[in-house]
Each structure stands twice: as C-alpha cells, then as structure tokens.
Amino acid sequence: MxxxxxxxxxxxxxxxxxxxxxxxxxxxxxxxxxxxxxxPAGPHIKAAQRLVSYLNDELPDELEAMVEFQAELTGPSPRRIPDLVVCAAEVCEQVRVRADQILLAVEIVSPGESAARDYIKKPAEYAANGIPTTWVLDIQENPISLTVYALDETGRYHITTPITGTYTGAIAGHPVTLDLTALTGPRRRQP
Structure with a gap:
C-alpha cells in the first residue's frame, strides 16, 4: 500500500x-x-463488466451503469466503492457520486468476509442514505443468485428471496431483464 x-x-x-x-x-x-x-479478480471482474454491458444496453441513454465509482455517503462509512452503480449519465463526469444520485448500487459477493459486508452492512448504509435499490449478486452460489433490496416509504429495504436464472425488474422505472447465468458463464456472441 x-x-x-x-x-x-x-x-x-x-x-x-x-x-x-x-x-x-x-x-x-x-x-x-x-x-x-x-x-477484485477473475469471475468478479467478468460479472461486473458483463453486468455493466447488459444494463447499458437495456437502460435509456440518460442513465449509465459504471463500475467502481466511489460513492459519498453520510454516516460512519462516508466513502464506499460499490462494484457497480447506475446514475444519470452526466454524473459520470464527477470525481465521485453522491448517494442521492445513485439509482442502483450493486455489490458482488467475493470469497472471505465480503458476504457479511455485502448482504448486511452495505445495504444498511445504502438504505440510510436513501439509495432506492441495491442488488447483491452472489457469484459464489451455484446457480448465481441475486438478492434485491428495494427502499420503501419508511426508508427501509424490502428484501427478495434470492433470485436465480432470469431476473426481470426495473431501475428507476425502466424495465431490465438479466440472464444471471450469463454473467460468469462462457461468453455469448450477439447474433
């Protein structure tokens, strides 16, 4: 260091x-x-890169998915680096993104102590900062799973049971569909 x-x-x-x-x-x-x-290394990098690519293909031009964009939060952990964020495209010109600009924060679970931090600690911090949606993508699971945390009007996250296979949902009201197995599987060429 x-x-x-x-x-x-x-x-x-x-x-x-x-x-x-x-x-x-x-x-x-x-x-x-x-x-x-x-x-991050290996499968973690592959999953993050593919997820950014898939999201940017599905989201409108005014939104942008970015990897490792440093976030400004309030509270005891004021600097975090989500594996991926979705925000307005013009935000990507900033040095870091403010919590109120993040529409989606994604954490990818890695081996080691990452699981507790990614499933519990970071989502609690993101909820406290008003981030509307957090995804926790667990690439250690077989099959890969996605847990969605959605902020309600009380400022608390509602958590889905882990999703496998295909996920269909919305980011800031825009529909997205993801094949979760494609995030770490063999690369597929577009027809």
Missing part, C-alpha cells in the same frame, strides 16, 4: 480524499477506519 496509513487506522474524509491513487488495493472508509481490500 502506498499510503502511510494501515488497514484499520482511524481516518477522516479529508485525509481519505487526499490519499494518492493506489491501484493495488481498493480503499474505503468503514466505521471511521481505513478499509484496505484486495482488488
């Missing part, structure tokens, strides 16, 4: 925002401490 801070060191938003770029690790603030994670 190129920073003088170590994993778990207390850190302020101001200190975090001036850290040098570190492409070897993914850095976030969790509960006021620096969280240093390994960069």
């Amino acid at each position: 190129t920073t003088a801070l170590a994993h778990g060191s207390p850190i302020s938003v101001e200190e975090f925002d001036v850290l040098p770029a570190d492409n070897a690790y993914r850095l976030e603030i969790e509960d006021g401490r620096l969280l240093v994670m390994n960069r």
Whole structure:
C-alpha cells in the first residue's frame, strides 16, 4: 500500500480524499477506519463488466451503469466503492457520486468476509442514505443468485428471496431483464 496509513487506522474524509491513487488495493472508509481490500479478480471482474454491458444496453441513454465509482455517503462509512452503480449519465463526469444520485448500487459477493459486508452492512448504509435499490449478486452460489433490496416509504429495504436464472425488474422505472447465468458463464456472441 502506498499510503502511510494501515488497514484499520482511524481516518477522516479529508485525509481519505487526499490519499494518492493506489491501484493495488481498493480503499474505503468503514466505521471511521481505513478499509484496505484486495482488488477484485477473475469471475468478479467478468460479472461486473458483463453486468455493466447488459444494463447499458437495456437502460435509456440518460442513465449509465459504471463500475467502481466511489460513492459519498453520510454516516460512519462516508466513502464506499460499490462494484457497480447506475446514475444519470452526466454524473459520470464527477470525481465521485453522491448517494442521492445513485439509482442502483450493486455489490458482488467475493470469497472471505465480503458476504457479511455485502448482504448486511452495505445495504444498511445504502438504505440510510436513501439509495432506492441495491442488488447483491452472489457469484459464489451455484446457480448465481441475486438478492434485491428495494427502499420503501419508511426508508427501509424490502428484501427478495434470492433470485436465480432470469431476473426481470426495473431501475428507476425502466424495465431490465438479466440472464444471471450469463454473467460468469462462457461468453455469448450477439447474433
């Protein structure tokens, strides 16, 4: 790590925002401490890239799916990097995306401690920040599963049972259909 801070060191938003770029690790603030994670690899990268491609093909031009776009949140974990976000296309010109600009945050479960963070901690933070929808894509499951968290009028998420196969739903009122098995399976050429 190129920073003088170590994993778990207390850190302020101001200190975090001036850290040098570190492409070897993914850095976030969790509960006021620096969280240093390994960069995603293999199936995680493939799933994120394919999901971005599928969403951008299905969503209208005014919306954009982006991987690893740093998010500004309120609360004890003010800097997170969802695996993927959907927001208005013009937001993609910013350095980071504000929580109120995120229409969908996606977390892809990786081996290790990622599951508890991705299924419980991050969705609770995203709900507290008013993000309308969060997806947790579990590529470790066979078959791959998708859990959808949808914000209600009380500010709490309603959670679906894990979905496998094909998912049909909406992002900001725009319908999308995803073949979940295609996210990590063999590449398919478009006809």
